[in-house]
Amino acid sequence: MKRKILVVDDDAAIVEVLEMRLVTMGFDVTATNDPDVAMAVVDGTRFDVALLDLRMEPTDGIALMEALHARQPRLPVLIMTAHGTIETAVNAVQRGAFDYLTKPFLRDELRSKIFRALASRRWARDRERLLAVGQTLASSGIMARVLDTVAQGAVETTEAERCVVFQQDHGRLVPMASAGSMPPSWPALESAARAAMAKGLPVTFPGSGGATIVAAPLVVQRGPTGAVVIETAPGVEPTEDDLDLLALFSSQAAVAVRNTHELERLRSGALAALGRMATEVAHELKNPLAGLRLYARHLEARLGKNGDADGAGLAQKITSTVDHLASVVQEITAFGRPPELHRVSTALHPLLDECLAFAQARCDNPAIEVVRAYAAACPAAMLDARELRKAFLNLVLNGLEAMSAGGRLTVTTGYSADTHTVSVVIEDTGAGMSEETLSRMYDLFFTTKPHGTGLGMALARSVIDLHGGELAISSTVGKGTRVTVRLPVEPAPADPGGAPA
C-alpha cells in the first residue's frame, strides 16, 4: 500500500513540481493550491504526511495545520517556506509541525525529512499505545479490562471507526470488548473474525458502504481462540502499519487471555477471599480515619493558639499521615475507578442502545425479550460516556445473565426537573438475588457465575459514585431484579470530576 501525502501550496508551479517528485519517490500524492479543498479531502482520506506552504491566503500553513490536526491529531506536518528564518521554523514546530522545509527544495532534504516524519508517526503512536496496553497487562490480568484496552488502543492507533474483540466460547464467537461506534453489521465482523481464525493470519474484507474490515487472529497456545477486528471509515483503506499494529494488538490480547485463564483458576478461591477482605478492611478503616483526622486538626489548632509551635507541627504531621492512609483506603474502595472523568454532553438513549446491542450480541438468547421505555423528555447530560458505558453494559449483562431460562429485560429512562437528574432503570425477570448475594455483590471478585470475574458491580458503583449519582438495587429471589441509576444532568460545582474535558 502506498503512503499518502497531502501537498498544499498556493503556487501552482510548486504544486506541480512537488507532485511529480513525490510520485517518483513512490508516494500516493494529493496536491492542491486551495486550503479549503485540502480540508474537504482530509475528511475522507487518512494521510501519512502533509506538506503545507507557510504563506497562503486566506489560511496560512500554520492555521491549516491546526485545522488538519483537529481532524487527524497525529498527522505529521512539514511546513514549507521560501523565507526560512529560525523564528518561523521554531514557531511552526511549537505549534505542532514535525519540521520545516526551505524552498527551493534540496532533493535529499525533502526525501529524508519525509521519511523521518513517516517513521516518527509510527513510532510515536506505537509507543504510546504499547505503553498503555503494557501497563494494563502488567497491572490488571483482568480479561475484560485488558481486552477493553486492546480494543480502545486498536481504534486510536489505526484511527478505525470501531474495533471488536471476539472470543470463541463453545463453538460460538462472542464479542468480548468493543470500542468506537457500534458496527452496522455484526455478522460481517464475525465472519471476518472466523476467516482470520481459520487462516491463522490477518485478513481484509470489504465492509459496509466502502469501509474495510481487517481481522487478526488471537493465537493462544495451541491455536486461534478469537480475533481482533477493526472496521475503517467508508473510503479509508488501512495501511501496512495498521495491519502490523493490529497483529501486534492481537498478540498482546492473546497474552492477556492466557494470563487470565491462569488467574481465573486461582481467583475462584484465594483471590475472592482476598478481594473481600481488602474491601471490608478498607470500609472498616474509613470512619475511624475520618475521626482521627478531625481530632488531629483540633489538636493542631489548639496547640497553635497556645503558642506551642512544636506541638502544632507534630499534630500537623499526624494529619498528613492520616491523609495518606485515607487515600490508600480510598484507592482500595475505589477499585476500577478512572483517575478523572471526561464529561461531555451525552445523549443517554444512544448510549443505552449501544450497551443493549453489545450485550445482546454477547448473550444471545432468543427466549429473552428486550423492552425499551425511553422518556422523550430525557435531556443530554454531562457524562463520561466511556466510563458509563462499562457500568451500564455490566448492569445489562447481569440482567441478561440472570435470565438463562428466558424472560424480559426492561430499560426505562426518566427525567426529574426537580432534582435535575436523569434516571435509568434496568429491570429483569430473572433469578433474583439472595440476602447474602445482595450484601456481597459490591465485593471485589464476588461472583456466583462460573466464568464471572466479580468486578462488574464494584466498577459500576464507582463510576456512578464519581458522577455524583446513585445506584439502588432491589431484588427478589425467583422474581427478578431492578437496578435504578440516577445521574445529575450537570456536575455539582464542587465535584472534582466536574470539570468538562
Ligand SMILES: Nc1ncnc2c1ncn2[C@@H]1O[C@H](COP(=O)(O)OP(=O)(O)OP(=O)(O)O)[C@@H](O)[C@H]1O
Ligand atoms: N440482575 C441480577 N440478577 C441476579 N443476580 C445478580 C444481578 N446482578 C448482579 N447479580 C449478582 O451479583 C454478582 C456480582 O455481579 P458482578 O457484576 O459484580 O459480577 P459478575 O457478573 O459475576 O462478573 P463480571 O465481572 O463478569 O460482571 C453476580 O455474580 C450475581 O450473583
Ligand SMILES: [Mg+2]
Ligand atoms: Mg457482571
